[in-house]
Amino acid sequence: MMPRAAVLPPPDFLPEPDMAEPLIEVQNLAVDFLSAEGPLRAVDDVSLSVERGRTLGIVGESGSGKSVTSLALMGLLPRRSARVSGSVRLDGRELLDLPETALRDLRGDVISMIFQEPMTSLNPAYRVGDQIAEAVERHRGGNAAAAWTRAVEMLRRVGVPSPELRARDYPHRLSGGMRQRVMIAMALACDPDLLIADEPTTALDVTIQAQILHLMGELQREAGTGIILVSHDLSVIAETCDEVAVMYAGQVVERAPVAAIFEAPEHPYTLGLLGALPARRARAGGARQRLPVIPGTVPQLHEMPRGCRFQGRCPFRIARCAEPPPMEPVGPGRESRCWRTPLEALAA
Amino acid sequence: MSAPQVIRAEGLSKSFVVGRDLLGRPTRRVRAVDDVSLSVGARETLALVGESGCGKSTLGRMVMCLIPPDHGTVEMHGQPVSHRSERDLRQVRRKAQLVFQDPYSALNPRMTAGQLIGEPLMLHDLVPRADRAARVAELMEAVGLAAPQADRYPHEFSGGQRQRIVIARALAAEPEIIVCDEPVSALDVSVQSQILNLLVDLQERLGLSYLFISHDLGVVQQMADRVAVMYLGRIVEIGTAAEVLDAPRHPYTRALVASAPVARPGKRRGSPPVEGDLPSPVAPPPGCHFHTRCPFAEDICRREVPALISGEAGGAAAACHFRDSLPPAEPPRPAATPSPALARLMTAFHAGSVP
Numbered sequence: 016m017m018p019r020a021a022v023l024p025p026p027d028f029l030p031e032p033d034m035a036e037p038l039i040e041v042q043n044l045a046v047d048f049l050s051a052e053g054p055l056r057a058v059d060d061v062s063l064s065v066e067r068g069r070t071l072g073i074v075g076e077s078g079s080g081k082s083v084t085s086l087a088l089m090g091l092l093p094r095r096s097a098r099v100s101g102s103v104r105l106d107g108r109e110l111l112d113l114p115e116t117a118l119r120d121l122r123g124d125v126i127s128m129i130f131q132e133p134m135t136s137l138n139p140a141y142r143v144g145d146q147i148a149e150a151v152e153r154h155r156g157g158n159a160a161a162a163w164t165r166a167v168e169m170l171r172r173v174g175v176p177s178p179e180l181r182a183r184d185y186p187h188r189l190s191g192g193m194r195q196r197v198m199i200a201m202a203l204a205c206d207p208d209l210l211i212a213d214e215p216t217t218a219l220d221v222t223i224q225a226q227i228l229h230l231m232g233e234l235q236r237e238a239g240t241g242i243i244l245v246s247h248d249l250s251v252i253a254e255t256c257d258e259v260a261v262m263y264a265g266q267v268v269e270r271a272p273v274a275a276i277f278e279a280p281e282h283p284y285t286l287g288l289l290g291a292l293p294a295r296r297a298r299a300g301g302a303r304q305r306l307p308v309i310p311g312t313v314p315q316l317h318e319m320p321r322g323c324r325f326q327g328r329c330p331f332r333i334a335r336c337a338e339p340p341p342m343e344p345v346g347p348g349r350e351s352r353c354w355r356t357p358l359e360a361l362a363a
Numbered sequence: 364m365s366a367p368q369v370i371r372a373e374g375l376s377k378s379f380v381v382g383r384d385l386l387g388r389p390t391r392r393v394r395a396v397d398d399v400s401l402s403v404g405a406r407e408t409l410a411l412v413g414e415s416g417c418g419k420s421t422l423g424r425m426v427m428c429l430i431p432p433d434h435g436t437v438e439m440h441g442q443p444v445s446h447r448s449e450r451d452l453r454q455v456r457r458k459a460q461l462v463f464q465d466p467y468s469a470l471n472p473r474m475t476a477g478q479l480i481g482e483p484l485m486l487h488d489l490v491p492r493a494d495r496a497a498r499v500a501e502l503m504e505a506v507g508l509a510a511p512q513a514d515r516y517p518h519e520f521s522g523g524q525r526q527r528i529v530i531a532r533a534l535a536a537e538p539e540i541i542v543c544d545e546p547v548s549a550l551d552v553s554v555q556s557q558i559l560n561l562l563v564d565l566q567e568r569l570g571l572s573y574l575f576i577s578h579d580l581g582v583v584q585q586m587a588d589r590v591a592v593m594y595l596g597r598i599v600e601i602g603t604a605a606e607v608l609d610a611p612r613h614p615y616t617r618a619l620v621a622s623a624p625v626a627r628p629g630k631r632r633g634s635p636p637v638e639g640d641l642p643s644p645v646a647p648p649p650g651c652h653f654h655t656r657c658p659f660a661e662d663i664c665r666r667e668v669p670a671l672i673s674g675e676a677g678g679a680a681a682a683c684h685f686r687d688s689l690p691p692a693e694p695p696r697p698a699a700t701p702s703p704a705l706a707r708l709m710t711a712f713h714a715g716s717v718p
Contacts, residue, residue, distance in 0.1 A: 220414035220641070221622040222414065223414075223640070224624070225637075229635045232631075253629070254629070254630060274629075277626065279702070287553065287712055287713070289626070291552055307709065308713070309556075310715070331711075
């Protein structure tokens, strides 16, 4: 069993990002789904890394490949119909080569995942306390009583009121926010090094969303967990992440520290998304302003253009965009997949 | 407010039976909507915001006479329309159309886009049979679809295009008011802005009124002239969009505004704006429903239901006993303002110009 630091210093005291050994390092990840018409590439050339105690946001629209990416990291894609290639190294260990049995030892222990809809992830026929205790027993051993105690303790830690009673409830007795707290308690019960949260608050109301995001931040500061937060919501990303990867049509098109993404985006797609956000903007003389739009829609998997995948919707396109642009450094700690960087030069 | 309102609802209440005894007699009821009044003027957008279970969708359906209210009345242009016969209601329903959240389940998969949009023309006998195809083409163009797409089935369209079909279908009935129930919640950001712009364009061109139901304050800010905030079946605050969203009075509105994430990079500090869960709507707390989560609650809040009235200083009406004595709300966190260079770049992008 790998030694695990129970208490890590708060992220402020961690070494600088470029010095730290990344907790997880993903290189050139690709996912092909086998279909009757041949393989369809849903995720292409995705490289990411997350350090301990930090949060990477993956933002993208439906069909951008963000959820497939997170499932591939967990080894949760069906081996029969999905081919995963590239490299996923967790603490220096290659995950893509591991057999299913070894992955099962990691999942729920070293890596955990929270999904969007807690009701479909919880077993309706078991009490929530038993479901958390099961994970603890599976990975930590010990007796059932100790695992139950740990389950109750976890429920208390995630802010479930009267946890001894709630642990005996079945999932349908709990509200959406409480169920998501149970999911978080389960995911964190074995002190994972990495937590992958796929749209963890999308199904929740805003006041509850604020509570859950606050809770995730608190638990991260206590335990130094690395988090990958998958979301379509740029505002949630802005308030919770250290780094951001923007995905479009199966590729990461831009990767940068969170402030840089919002202050000086280096990919036209990111720029368009930021402009299209409905926001509390000033109204000129009572007239309702039109929202800026990104024209067109995301290309389908089977009709992906050969060059830049955003070229069909991009006002900055040039002849060269017919060739696929590589992911290239565009500043300290940031990369972009665009021939026209630096974009700032275009507005001069 | 002397101009006749397109829709005026007075004292609407609705409860649903959620539990019955052995003999089928109701034992438990949930008050989905509790004594709510509102009105929507011509060319006006009234946004209805609140969290799940607050009764906003039930209210929207009562306003359209899709659900009969237990108490209260609905007037259209000053004419009472609730409690009428089915035949009369058909006219009312033509004038008030509904756009649903999920364009995937709102369209019959076995009908083509053209048939779907043409159906209201036939049902209400608005256009002679010979002219229907031309009218369908016109409607499709109005919502940004190409007329030749009329022969396609819903599954051949993207989510945004399907929502355009739903809107064209609503327009076909020549309504005066459209109840939009979370019309863009299922759409991606880049498509969402296209649909919101379409709704604004149609409003200006056709003089439509909207009752716009949404949980997304960014979208509401973009669309609303006035905003009503609901909590557990009651309106707790109503006023102009600027009053309600920029200087909220009711503690619940404050919590809602403060909870909404903002596109401004930087981690939030401090505790979340409101603790605790929504109480069960089957047994809502007495007095002010919000007192269980309210940081300002006192004894009176547990006993008496506060009236929905404006404070001494005027402005939005708030259902709070302490509407005049609460400390001023913290101003909402503004979204990041783009630097001049970024603003120029955004303008170039959205203008579609190629630098």
